[in-house]
Amino acid sequence: MLKVGIIGATAYTSLELIKILLRHPEVKITYLGVRRTDRPKISDIFPALKNLLDLPCETIEQKEVPENIDLAFITLPPTISMQYVPLFIQKGIKVIDFSADYRFRDKALYERWYKTQHADSKGIETAVYGLPELFREEIKSTALIGNPGCYTTATILALVPLLTKGLVFPDDIVVDAKSGVSGRGREPREDTHYCECNENIEAYSVGGHRHSPEIEHILSIKTKQKVSIQFVPHLVPMNRGILCTVYVKPKHGITTGKAGYLALSDNDVHGLYKEFYSKEPFVRLKESNETPKTKDVTYTNFCDIATKVTENRIIVISAIDNLLKGAAGQAVQNMNVMFGFDEKMGLL
């Protein structure tokens, strides 16, 4: 049995992580760490866990590293996380970090967006980006994973097949993203107040969301071209789920049906995605004329994707659960790959 700890146990993502790990046959949760000093039982924080996991949470203010764990999931906020991660790595404990602190291979880029010096230069250099669909081999042999963001996962999975094949302009991409409120975290603020979110939809961070450089960075690395996106996130009155509607421009004219030289049909694009993801256990392609619904992927680790060729664009729509494939589920998928378990274990 793998012994795991969760550092930052009171986050929404941690609750979901605990639920998955309790079902995982090869794992035992032996440590919960929090940045508060009153040692509550995790089931007092999340009554849903009562009788399932009544473990007390330990204070991590002094940055002691727990003994006897093989793997730490760190769910602390960005810029805090990197103060803890190296302590674990040094003790030989593998780490899957949920923050943005280990998602960039370019330290300067991170520092520009997160407005602080990175505290762990070695870590950021050696960390692997934890999107198994793109970096499975690297994940197998790393000790430190930067677990992708929720918007990032949905956007990258929507775009990577077309960009990899070089079929679309890498600098003419619109990503209109919609997220449930749990993406904003558990802290009570005006913008998470029920009456402010309910019966409302709004855009936010227009022209400057932090997931935008992460998406561009990873896609540029992976598809070997400078990728630039126009990304606008929206807040939707629902607990969980992300839908990304992605608009790209084909390099060559598209026809819808009548085959033309170098033109792409609906079938071409659908076939491309089908092949690209043919061996992926958690990517599902919708048939033509179907569109993804977040309700079909919430409470699962799936990413559902549909493609549609229109008169002068290709539209790709992807849906995930922001807390699962966009966070805790993906972390467990990464753990499964790192430790040689069946990649789907605990996730179906």
Added chain:
Amino acid sequence: MLKVGIIGATAYTSLELIKILLRHPEVKITYLGVRRTDRPKISDIFPALKNLLDLPCETIEQKEVPENIDLAFITLPPTISMQYVPLFIQKGIKVIDFSADYRFRDKALYERWYKTQHADSKGIETAVYGLPELFREEIKSTALIGNPGCYTTATILALVPLLTKGLVFPDDIVVDAKSGVSGRGREPREDTHYCECNENIEAYSVGGHRHSPEIEHILSIKTKQKVSIQFVPHLVPMNRGILCTVYVKPKHGITTGKAGYLALSDNDVHGLYKEFYSKEPFVRLKESNETPKTKDVTYTNFCDIATKVTENRIIVISAIDNLLKGAAGQAVQNMNVMFGFDEKMGLL
């Protein structure tokens, strides 16, 4: 034109009050007071008001009373309100207070439940309880109104006809109340977080909600008997609306249809309510087999009521908008009565 001020202008109830007053042909809002020092425009607090009311909010920390207003709506929290109300009254400004501070005729009772000494003995003695259906005549001639709470309004209107006629046991009453989240106010807290409220229903303050003594107090005074209720409020995932399901026991055996000596039928009870509220502009009785829906009363000042006689109980169900008939709408109804306007003015 009546010149009115609102003290506590950033509350949800104040937003609704402003919307109504902007439509009221006899009123002009000339003053907005807040307990903060940065003088924001009210339309910056509530963007819905942009171009409708761009008045700046004045700081009330120093407790200066604005010149040139005829009426003040005070929407401050209980125990704070009574520190401001006498200042207005002394200057000859009439007051409609939204807190509990002027809803009790019994100072000791107030002090027991609100755990503080009352700061305005004279005020609490002379204030009138602002439920026009019960105290219209007193409202006409008072300078100070304690505007009823939302649960209280819905419960009292449901119970008062049967209690007035002495047809039910006054100490065997169950009130199961359900409220939308705006009833909890605008402050971000764990229990107003979207993800905590959405897809959830729960009871709270079981066995000790502060509206319970208010209901008992007013019903006891009005119906001249000691009324005692079992009141349990619930939080429902919706913005606004209150539904009260009230279970009472008839003093004499009930039959449903077959008339018996002193027995009450569905028609008897329905007729009683119909007559009791026959002249009320804001109470609507459902026909037999219909039940009130909060969606039919939200954004209105109506209270919808249905009655149903069962084998051994009478069930009364009432629905109001907690922010309107349960707060701002009722306050304007009171204002209309106080100043001799048509009672419905601005409210339809």
Added chain:
Amino acid sequence: MLKVGIIGATAYTSLELIKILLRHPEVKITYLGVRRTDRPKISDIFPALKNLLDLPCETIEQKEVPENIDLAFITLPPTISMQYVPLFIQKGIKVIDFSADYRFRDKALYERWYKTQHADSKGIETAVYGLPELFREEIKSTALIGNPGCYTTATILALVPLLTKGLVFPDDIVVDAKSGVSGRGREPREDTHYCECNENIEAYSVGGHRHSPEIEHILSIKTKQKVSIQFVPHLVPMNRGILCTVYVKPKHGITTGKAGYLALSDNDVHGLYKEFYSKEPFVRLKESNETPKTKDVTYTNFCDIATKVTENRIIVISAIDNLLKGAAGQAVQNMNVMFGFDEKMGLL
């Protein structure tokens, strides 16, 4: 591996049942039956199941019984179900039926409420009521289970400890119940339209809901006294979850704290429930001053219960997921008991 079939596969409860069974290590779904003739794949009906279960649905209009299954879950509506159940029983296939058709030991009572003659006299006589907390031993040895309704499960679990001990009046009970919309089934009707349910709460079937006699019937049998309840269900704007707020009267005076002769304290009642359910894997008792939230039990098979003693009543609040402990989860719990599996298997 147990081979199971689901008859009525397109119901919301069937979707939940399939999700649980796919995780159950001792079961294989080999047959899906529907009352339509176009043989859709179940994953076309419920895209959430894509890649998980792409089995086609078979037409059951001709009432052929599938070969090679050991257990049939029947999720057809009441009065339809009893036309199919005997066919399975005759072939030696065990049945867990979700409708009301096998929940009454008294045929006449069933016929009065469902306004039709019962088509399977032998079945209704021999069926066991599938609430393991009350009838575990009988469930072990039966071939036919009437799986309880959702309101019924929540109400009975809330009431049975106090009634069993004879501490409360069995004919003075108010049950105010609140349910999410999935309890109304998948059929599009005016009362399941999004805009009619959202931002609304309402009571329905006031004074005549069909779950009322089921609750009284089972509680009367189990606690050996004539139990009579006042039951009013409400529709709440959320997908799933049921909360029952139950008001009962103690036979002897209650004190809250000051111990008196024969009086019940908060601790007494809490202790009684704690002991009554001490060995139950799916009943969790809230500590004093906590109340159940439906969000803590949705997507689980738990029933959370709190008790509170007030001046002249005992209030019991219970919460379940109407689709799980109120339907599909309970059915699997019954299956586990019937076939000797660990009772929690597939359900945590």
Added chain:
Amino acid sequence: MLKVGIIGATAYTSLELIKILLRHPEVKITYLGVRRTDRPKISDIFPALKNLLDLPCETIEQKEVPENIDLAFITLPPTISMQYVPLFIQKGIKVIDFSADYRFRDKALYERWYKTQHADSKGIETAVYGLPELFREEIKSTALIGNPGCYTTATILALVPLLTKGLVFPDDIVVDAKSGVSGRGREPREDTHYCECNENIEAYSVGGHRHSPEIEHILSIKTKQKVSIQFVPHLVPMNRGILCTVYVKPKHGITTGKAGYLALSDNDVHGLYKEFYSKEPFVRLKESNETPKTKDVTYTNFCDIATKVTENRIIVISAIDNLLKGAAGQAVQNMNVMFGFDEKMGLL
């Protein structure tokens, strides 16, 4: 007093229309027509109207035109509406039609999208498109108005200033639109079922929504260039509100701050919109860094608009209430213009 009738009185838009007209000081509703034969009172269809409008609905199957009305609002579905409209026009009754039947000046275009021959050639030729911000003068003197669709209104108001000035490419426009469920109408269908809409967001009609040609048609006429858009609508779990996020490309390079030859800054674009809409009573521009929220415009006739210049695009976001500025409110605004009332009358 203007006497008005509503034909198609049971639509959601009709309910909102009635509520507005009841407040309008110059109008009296004297006729309600429906396509059913049982003559229900409108307050039986919509209990919210009880005591406000208890008028019976008349059957319109025989296509008799009511006597004594000055204006008919027709809220029938497309292709049905045009069978009724000419009957009214012939009798000298002015018409505001809510369907698409009178929104196109190009009959062939209508017939291609609505897959039927247009039944009223004269009407479609002479009708005026009822968007006062664009066609106020024509509205003043017409007898027949095609009232715009909800998506159309939000999209056109977002785009028309930039297109009119020729600052952006008219054929490189992405419109990502989000609507509440009332936009789907009152008919119960699988896609309006509460449990299918709640906790879900999805795109629909990808690459072929009927509002797309309407938007292109009106913008092309008004801005005298061939406008072509990529339009994808989404269904959001809320009752009302539309948010359109519009992505356009400037013809000349954009800088954000540093002024360059022909480059557009945030201030430039904001200033352009401010001037364009300076005299419009129902268009409100957000300040820089604010974004529109649907909750600020629902239950009002406002359209809130924000603009943002990014590295290589201009983003325009608009929000309206689909039932008001997107339907009933706009119709009343049109009526006010047609009959010479204050344009805001009844709408604030």
